[in-house]
Amino acid sequence: MEFVVTDQTAMSFASKTAPADGVVVVFAEEGPKLTPTAQDLDKKSKGLLSRAAEITGFKGKKEQTVDLLAPQGLKFARLVLVGMNKASAYSPEDWLNLGGAVRGMLSGKEAPAAHIFLETAGGVAPADIASFALGALLRGYKFKKYKTKTRKKNDAAAETNDRTLKKIVIHCADPKAAGQAFAPARALAEGVTLARDLVNEPANVLGPAEFATRAKGLSKLGVQVDVLGPKALQKLRMNALLAVGQGSARPSHVAVMQWKGAGTRGGEPIVIVGKGVTFDTGGISLKPAAGMEEMKGDMAGAACVVGLMHELAARKAKVNAVGIIGLVENMPSGSAQRPGDVVTAMSGQTIEVLNTDAEGRMVLADCLWYAQNRFKPKAVINLATLTGAVMVALGKEHAGLFSNNDELANQLTAAGSATGEKLWRLPLGPKYDKMIDSKVADMKNTGGKWGGSISAAQFLQRFIKEGTPWAHLDIAGTAMSSVDSEINRSWGSGFGVRLLDRLIADHYERR
Ligand code: BES
Ligand code: MN
Ligand code: ZN
Numbered sequence: 001m002e003f004v005v006t007d008q009t010a011m012s013f014a015s016k017t018a019p020a021d022g023v024v025v026v027f028a029e030e031g032p033k034l035t036p037t038a039q040d041l042d043k044k045s046k047g048l049l050s051r052a053a054e055i056t057g058f059k060g061k062k063e064q065t066v067d068l069l070a071p072q073g074l075k076f077a078r079l080v081l082v083g084m085n086k087a088s089a090y091s092p093e094d095w096l097n098l099g100g101a102v103r104g105m106l107s108g109k110e111a112p113a114a115h116i117f118l119e120t121a122g123g124v125a126p127a128d129i130a131s132f133a134l135g136a137l138l139r140g141y142k143f144k145k146y147k148t149k150t151r152k153k154n155d156a157a158a159e160t161n162d163r164t165l166k167k168i169v170i171h172c173a174d175p176k177a178a179g180q181a182f183a184p185a186r187a188l189a190e191g192v193t194l195a196r197d198l199v200n201e202p203a204n205v206l207g208p209a210e211f212a213t214r215a216k217g218l219s220k221l222g223v224q225v226d227v228l229g230p231k232a233l234q235k236l237r238m239n240a241l242l243a244v245g246q247g248s249a250r251p252s253h254v255a256v257m258q259w260k261g262a263g264t265r266g267g268e269p270i271v272i273v274g275k276g277v278t279f280d281t282g283g284i285s286l287k288p289a290a291g292m293e294e295m296k297g298d299m300a301g302a303a304c305v306v307g308l309m310h311e312l313a314a315r316k317a318k319v320n321a322v323g324i325i326g327l328v329e330n331m332p333s334g335s336a337q338r339p340g341d342v343v344t345a346m347s348g349q350t351i352e353v354l355n356t357d358a359e360g361r362m363v364l365a366d367c368l369w370y371a372q373n374r375f376k377p378k379a380v381i382n383l384a385t386l387t388g389a390v391m392v393a394l395g396k397e398h399a400g401l402f403s404n405n406d407e408l409a410n411q412l413t414a415a416g417s418a419t420g421e422k423l424w425r426l427p428l429g430p431k432y433d434k435m436i437d438s439k440v441a442d443m444k445n446t447g448g449k450w451g452g453s454i455s456a457a458q459f460l461q462r463f464i465k466e467g468t469p470w471a472h473l474d475i476a477g478t479a480m481s482s483v484d485s486e487i488n489r490s491w492g493s494g495f496g497v498r499l500l501d502r503l504i505a506d507h508y509e510r511r
Pocket of ligand 3: 298360385
């Protein structure tokens with residue numbers, strides 16, 4: 001079985017006795033305790049591997065490696081021995097990260113193929129092999145669409161010089177079972193890749209209309225996609241969303257993606273809403289120039305929703321799920337909204353616009369209202385690069401979680417721990433809600449100096465109906481301008497796709 005993720009390395013599974021060429025990767029646990037294949041290759045090379053391990057002080061610890069070129073007595077080009085500590089203590093996330101780490105080691109090692117013999121004393125479960133493979137694929141992602149010159153060989157930045165790696169073969173005890181377990185992981189790899197591609201894409205190429213077209217592409221997978229253009233949005237009275245986009249020459253859109261994998265017996269859907277500000281200049285409340293280019297990523301919430309819907313459809317998830325994304329460009333111009341403007345949102349509530357840079361909440365206000373009106377959802381979750389303040393509070397390690405429902409909040413937190421896309425819950429409450437009371441309208445769109453992520457969340461909650469379980473994820477610190485990890489070296493991380501896949505698999509799918 002062979003799977004190819006768009007523009008990535010082909011991943012396949014084979015038996016432990018199948019032939020290998022190129023770079024061969026074997027493992028050792030603490031000790032070093034070499035795996036059977038490692039021992040076998042050590043024997044075939046007349047003790048080369050164990051001697052090299054001894055010389056370099058290799059003890060089978062994580063991040064320790066032994067790298068042999070043209071090993072004597074062996075037919076392939078390179079042999080890499082990788083330490084893994086104690087495999088029996090590995091979590092699924094550890095397997096994912098090991099896959100990422102190994103893929104990272106392969107970068108710059110000039111060979112078209114890598115053969116990885118993944119085994120341990122206790123045996124590796126097919127699901128763990130799938131996690132490893134997913135980690136390897138995600139680490140291999142690189143946004144190179146706009147690189148017109150191919151890199152020189154022996155580039156110091158090895159990571160950029162990995163185009164020669166065409167395929168990875170994972171040799172394991174039961175390749176058929178591993179291949180089956182990998183099918184949903186492959187869907188995840190595609191979903192995360194799609195989300196990263198969208199976040200990394202510059203805003204001159206990806207405006208609201210172009211983003212909607214990308215969403216429309218999901219119909220190939222059986223997702224029902226409806227795109228609402230400016231006329232339809234006016235008719236629906238999505239005036240808060242439209243106000244944000246009115247300064248742009250590029251008209252606002254909303255895309256609605258329905259995946260009905262659980263059929264009528266599955267009942268009402270779970271709805272995921274994403275902020276899709278394709279570029280956020282701040283509007284008339286203009287942002288400073290330094291770093292403004294980062295605001296091409298202000299659609300990462302929407303990118304996650306598209307990636308998730310792709311993933312659910314690609315693995316035929318038994319869930320009824322709807323994705324709704326509000327696509328606007330926040331620009332200053334003669335037609336832009338002004339500070340002091342009052343707009344009537346779709347819900348009928350009025351908003352005093354004190355700062356045109358607090359635009360995401362206005363976009364989400366109408367999308368959340370529309371979501372509840374049209375779908376009577378089991379739960380609504382929104383993702384948004386909503387506030388810089390969430391990074392002040394949590395750094396880039398956790399996304400902010402706000403919820404009116406403890407059960408949903410706990411399920412999300414657990415999914416975060418399981419996937420490594422971590423969440424930290426922050427408070428909501430009536431005193432915080434008061435911060436956005438306005439003298440002239442029902443509410444204002446900013447809540448003062450302190451607790452900026454919380455007042456933003458309170459704003460969203462004013463558009464959630466009594467009884468709708470709702471969670472808001474503020475992903476400003478985790479989805480863009482990402483810190484390097486074992487499974488990601490890209491600016492856009494695709495944060496949220498694996499998290500919500502886990503949530504849905506654990507709590508919303510029919511079995
Ligand atoms: N898109 C920004 C938030 C953001 C900042 C995301 C940095 C990623 C990185 C959002 O629209 C915004 O401008 N928020 C303001 C709100 C303020 C005007 C109340 C902020 O965080 O400063
Ligand atoms: Mn803004
Ligand atoms: Zn924004």
